[in-house]
Amino acid sequence: MKRLLITLIAVTAFTTASFSQTKALQPATIKTPNDHCEESKKRLTTYLDRYDGVQYLNINFRKGQIQVKYLTDRTDIEQIKTAIANAGYDADDVPANEESYKRLPKTCKKAEDGGGHPKPRPEVVPQPAQ
Secondary structure, three states, X not given: OHHHHHHHXXXXXXXXXXXXXXXXXXXXXXXXXXXXXXXXXXXXXXXXXXXXXXXEEEEEOOOOEXXXXXXXXXXXXXXXXXXXHHOOOOEOOEOOOXXXXXXXXXXXXXXXXXXXXXXXXXXXXXXXXX
């Protein structure tokens, strides 16, 4: 009986210790208005995968936003925004690094700087003869 009680106490202690070491995973959504092409998505994924603490990354270039989950003991949201800005993209209230922005391909730049994808031409539908 004593053996069972000691084993139960030991298992409880190990379980409690293992749960106390679980790190907090924080979700965040960051607006990136000049991220609007597949090339931007590749660049940002490559750049942010290098950062320790970033556990999940979903880049939606059509909406211009990045969903990220990170470990709070290894990084914070400001470091992630700074990393995005250093890659050449605006991140919420952090403006893009000028030198990095200049090195981006034309399709990754803002429309006012001559970037973005060309707008598709509207299809001309022939009218039926009457």
